[in-house]
Amino acid sequence: MIIQEELKMNVLAIGNSFSNDAIRYLHQITRAGGQKLSVVGLYYGGCTLDRHYRYMLAEEKGYELVYNGHSTGFFISLKQALLSREWDVITVQQASGRSFDPDSYYPYINALVDYARQCAPKAKIVVHQTWAYEQGSAKLEKVGYADHKDMFADIQKAYELAAEKIGADGIIPSGQLFQNMLAGGFEKIHRDTFHATLGAGRYALGLLWYRMITGTDVTDNLFCDFDEEVTQEEISTIKRLVQEFEPLTLN
DSSP states (O other): OOOOOOOSEEEEEEOSHHHHHHHTTHHHHHHHTTOOEEEEEEEOTTOOHHHHHHHHHHTOOOEEEEETTEEEEEEEOHHHHHHSSOOSEEEEOOOGGGTTOGGGGTTHHHHHHHHHHHHOTTOEEEEEOOOOOOTTOHHHHHTTOSOHHHHHHHHHHHHHHHHHHHTOSEEEOHHHHHHHHHHTTOSOOBSSSSSBOTTHHHHHHHHHHHHHHHOOOOTTOOOOOOSSOOOHHHHHHHHHHHHTSOOOOOO
């Protein structure tokens, strides 16, 4: 049983390590903004949409539950998570190694979203747009790209198509934010050429989710309790870049 508490918003991320990166600081950032948000992540490393689909059909307790950015060691099924509370937002995404291939999304994302809507009819369905691998990395070359910009262009198209096909309530543009950070002078936002760095990378993602989901101005948010050092200059730049995104309309 997931802990229940009085909250302004409940968010469920059906994902993998990339969603873990995005939600690591989300609860704390929201609290620093004077608001209440609980975020639960369903984590299986590298989980693809077809694996999510298989877990759904089998009602398998294949996910480690991540609560407000922290691993719990507790394993849960998708059905248990969906029925555990009333969700305001549910996010879905493809694994990074297939995110650029639109054919890999179907029919799995449609079935997952239909199931989520049956179990949590009041929830808004949001697509989490993941990001490209680091320029020059072996992993980028392995998936067939010489330039990270080309990988992201395909990722962007695939997520936009998926959002349209499932009738999503919006997209959280994490991949676009990472591209903007690179263009804005950040030299290192990947910690292992594909996951986000524990400091600036995860902070930027969390701040973006906060802005997109709650619609809040992030300029004066005081959160600074990072797992890895983030300079004041980096914080200011990330806030500026995140603030440029128009929030989702989820009401």
